[in-house]
Each structure stands twice: as C-alpha cells, then as structure tokens.
Amino acid sequence: MVSRTTNMEDPNDKGDQERTWEDLPTELLDLISSSLCLGDCIRFRLTCKSWISVTPPLRSNHLPMQPESGSQLPWLVSFRKVKNGVCNFYHPVSSDSYTMYIPELAGALLRNARYGWLLLSKKKSTCILLFNPFTTEIVNLPDLEDGDGPFQNMFFSSPPTSSDFVVYGLSTYTMVVYHKGENTWDTYSLRNPPKFKIFAAPCNPVFYGSVFYFLCTDGMLALFNPKAIEEESQWEIFPESALYCMSPNLAVSTTRNFIVEYNGEILAIFVGLVGKPISVFKLDHLKMKWDRLETLDDKAVFVSHQSSTLIPAGLKGIENRIYFPRLHGQDNSFYSLSTHNYHSFGSKDSCEEWLNSTEHWDCAWIHPTA
Template sequence: MAEEIVQINREKDQEKKEFDKSWAKLLPELLQLVSAHLFVTDYSTFRAICKSWRLSTPISKPLLPLLDSPHSQSPCLMSVGNYKCSFFHPIYNSTYHMEIPELLGAMIRYSKYGWLLLSRADCSVFFFHPFSKIKIKLPSYHHEYAFETMCFSSPPTSGDCVVIGVTFAGMQVGFIRRGELDWTICQFKRDSCSELSGCTPVLYKGKFYCLYKLGRLAVFDLNEYLGAPNQYSCSWTVFSTGLPEHICDSYELSYLVEDNGKLFAVFEMHDCEPSVYIFSLNLSPRGSRSRMTWSHMKWHEVRNLRNKTLYVSPGGSFLELAAVKGMRNKIYLPKVQDNSNVFYSLKTKNYHSFFSDYSTRISSYGRELNNSSWIIPMLTTAEEEFSW
C-alpha cells in the first residue's frame, strides 16, 4: 500500500513537471500577444515567470498598455532624462522607464493632442509622438532668437497647425505654419515688453497669451499681424490682472491652461497657506461680438474644480473630467514621491499621494521633474514618412 502511494505521488510530481514545462514551451508569438495587453506592473511580473517568457518579451516594449487601458485618456506624466524617459501614471501607481534615443538631449517645450514639441541647443525643433515613435522635423530657427517658451495650435498633421516661440523678455515672437520653410520673426516695441514668468503660453483662436511676472497677462493678436504684416506694429496688449498683491509677490511657479474658451492661471506659492491658487478668465464673453475690452476682463478665483482634475507641468497642462472619483477637485503637479504622482487637494489644502498616508502643506513636497510634461496617450494617423 505504501509503495502504491509513493508511486502515485511520483506520477503526480511528473505530471506537474510536464504541466509546468508546457507553460514554459508556449510559442513566443502567443506570449507576445498576451504581453502586449499587460500594464507596466503586470508586464514586469510576466517577464519574471521563467526564462522563455522573459526572452519572448522586450525590455523596452511599446506603450500600448497606456492606449489600451480602461483609463487611456487619463494624462500621464512624462519625463525626459539623460538616458531614459519615464512615465508616471497617477491611477495605476506605475512607473515605466523606456529608452527613446530620439529624445535624449532634447527639451520638452509643449504637449497636446498626444504630441510633444521639442527643441535642442542647436535650435532644431521637432514633433514627436511617443506612442507611435513618429518624428516630424521642423525648420530650425536662427540662434539669435533663443525661444524661452513655445506652443502649437493644433496637431502637426493638421493643415492649420501653427508653432509659436517667444524669447525670454518677449522682445521677439517667432512663428511658422505648416508647409513653410522659414520662421517669421516679429520684433516688438521695447516699451511693451516685460519679463515673462516662464510658464507655457497659450494659443487660442489666433491670440497668443503669455503670463508676465507680477501676474500680468500679455496678449498678441497673430491674426491681426497676418492681416497686415507690413503695417501692423508689434506690441503686447498688457493688462493688470487685479490679482491679490500677496500672490503677485510670492508665487513660485505659474501655469496657464485653456479649456472651452476659459483661461486658467495656476499659482503655486512659496511658504504660504494655502499653497495653490487658481483664477479663471473668460476669453469669449457671451453677448459681445466686438473686440475684447481688456479693462472689463477680470480674473475670478476658482475654489472648486468639482468633477474635474487639473494637470499642470512646464510642458503641458490640461483640465479634464476626473478619470476616477477620487481624483476630483485636485491638481496634479510635475512632482513624484516614491514613484507616485503628487497632487494638491483644493478641499484639504494639502499635498498628497494616493498611495501614501503622508500629507503636508509645504510646497516642496515631492521631487520636482524638470524636463517633464503631462501627455494624453492617444493614437495618430500620421505615417513615418510624414513631413512638415
């Protein structure tokens, strides 16, 4: 009887070994098909199962999971470092590092429609779609004009796409439209210029909005210039925002966001409580078809985002419907803490992370990502041979 039991156990062990062996011998094509739909954390576990599974899947896999995930339209924070690019997803608490040689040494200037606008020290400019690896080169601009900030109006595949850059003091604005071979440089009157705040500008319906230091807003009407470039005198329309004095004097970082005809200004304070202020400005007043009268335009403080989430970063900022309920009325910053995104709650007036109990009112909470931008994962219809 004992010998029979031993024999049965041996047979079971043999069957188990054969079963395990069969999983290890799955066709690489099948393994690749399965792994292509795994998110970052599960993908790492998948590769750790056995040698054959690890060999069937590349270390730097395409970013398909970000496109196929249930929350694919939720922005993720992308950072370009010296050797690798990193993606931080606020919902999945996952960090994905990937080598993208095309981006090494490049500075993120702007992000929208799933595209990145980048530049290099040699004044070369290009679009890059990290989810399809498509790169679109633009004509370089002259070294004399070192653009401090840049943005674009629509996807680079669109016929009306315009790229704009502005120098540090706002003395020059350069723009180039799709199909053009050279940049057009607008020289501004010195008395109309001031020092920019450094935040990303906004291009909306042909008007270019920049935030100046001391909280002032400057506007350049590109349509008016294009209508009469020889007669039009380049100057900023600058108006005082009427912001509280303690904000103008004490804010450390600022961001501009356009959403459905409204301009949102976000100020992160230094050693102040509360640490973050939001103001909105209606760019399309109802009942008025005439030219905007800036003296009647006023900032209004926003105390509640309700069911929306605000994502801010040096390269791209978005106001989106909250992907999950717990993200409502929060501002996600270009910061991470233990590889988790840092956000500011307008309700608690504190900085938090979803995956940590720690919270603080101090603005220095988390690690600031310099060359970074929020980007919305999406597909593109552009092909590799697409040219500007």
C-alpha cells in the same frame, strides 16, 4: 485566464511532472513582458506572485496605444537622460512607469506636449521637431537662425497634421512663429515697445480661438494674434493682475504660475515657494478679467512648465485636484482644493506644503493617442 499550474515536459524525467508558473525561466518572462503594452503588462505581472519581482514594470519600449483604466488621464513624460535619448512615462494614478529609448532624440530638449505629440529642439535650439511617442512618427520643421534663441517658451497650437498648425518660440527680445506649409519662420521683435518684461513667466501659453494667451509672472494677461496683418494690432495687453486684485502680499509670495484651457475655459494657477499658497482664477471672456475660483468641481488640472491640461476627471475620486510633476516616494503628489493639503495615492499622510516630495524637471503631460 490561464491556470496556475501546467504539465511541462522535463527531459530529465521519464514522465510528465506538474510544475507551477514560478518555474518558467526568467529569460522567457523578460521576453514576454518586453512585448506587452501597459495594461497587459500589469495583468501579466499579477498572474503569479513571484513574477512581480521577476518582471519589473520599467521594461517595455511599447507604450499603451489605447489604455483601458483612466484612459482620459495624461501621462507625465520626462527626459531624465536626455543626452542618451531615454525618456520616461509615468501614470499619475496607477504609478506605473515606462522607459523608452529613442536614439533619434538624443540631445533633444522637451519644449511642449499636446495631442499626443512632443515638441523638441536640438543643436542649440535651431533644429525643431515634433515626435509622437505612440506612433514613433517624426515631423521636422525648418531650421531657425542661430541668433533666434535661446527660447524660454515654445508652444504649438494643434497637431502637425492640422491645417491651422502654428508653432511659436519666445526668447527675451524675439518671438518666432511658424505656420504650416511655410519654409521659414516669421520673426517679431519685442524690443520696441519693450514687451519682454511681460513674458517673464516660464510657463507656456494656451491657444484658443486662433489667439495665444500668455500668463505673466504678476498675473497680467497678454494676447497675441498671429493672423493680424499689422504688427501693432497683434498684441493686446490687459494690465489688471489677478494677484494684485486679491492681495499685494499674494503676488510677492507667488513663485510659479500656470495657464490651462479646456473648451474655452481658461484658468490660471499661482503657486508659492513651497507649494503654498495656491490660488486659482478663471478668465471672464466678456470683461477680460480674472475671477477667483474655490473649486474645480468635476475637473482636474495637471501642471508643468512645458504643458498643463484641464480635463473632466472621469474617474471618481481624482476630481477637484491639481496634479504636479512631483513624487512622494514612488507616488504622484497632488493638491486637493477640498482639503487644502497635499496628498499622494500611496499614502494616507497629508501636508500643507510639498517639502517632502521631489520634482521632475524637463517634463510635460501628454495624452496617449492611437
């Protein structure tokens, strides 16, 4: 730890004069802070009270490679200025923010995020690529045909370095699948039989046991196995809806849904128009049916339409909550299954719905990787 004062030579003085850290030039502070990762940037700003206003947190292009506090928590990445190649990273607990300028990604659309990678599309969805913001590595995939899009969902199964790397894209009548090492995409028609009504939900699926799990708008579940040889055996649809099992009124009032997976545990979250009601279900793999959950125990869920994740909370006080890509002021909003209300870390206020918060669009939750 450095001291708060130092002897600095002033050419206008004849001798040494004691000065405080507050006297350091603003340009020097900007230069230092622009080279720091998140944890060091926080400590740097807290060294001197006046530095907090002089060095705003949205300064650095260097994302934290190995975050210290809450390292197991994901960050919310959003492309608020997508045409300019500017993306923002936001921590749901500390409310810290980062801005990155990546000219190579100008015009890209954020599709999915997993394993520290972002799945993006460019040029009317025909150009597909993956980008790791923590290593700045880019992986380009084969171009798609012009008539394959536009896609309402896109998803990848594992890191692009993995041998079982699979990418899928879903439009109204077509699904495309890419397998690692291939030069083209496989195309599947959804017109006969007409499966497109099943996949009206905007949320991306999850991938477990070499199978894609799709959550439908009405709570039905559909499975797609890309390894199946016969097209007829690739799909398996389970007609029992989680929502209609509970109440037809619940199904009508639900406007958004999300599906998440952790170590084989698959959950479905259904959310009403103004953030209520919220219903959580767990998939019974033996009976292939949804069971209602009243608590997440020591886990937390982070949801967005591009990516959702279920993780052990790790840090005390953040468990049994559903974190949304919404802000109440400068703080993240979350729903507590203990209080059945919405809260934010920067306020003691709570409410039953999310009307007083703003939502991030074109965003996804991503785990930092080294």
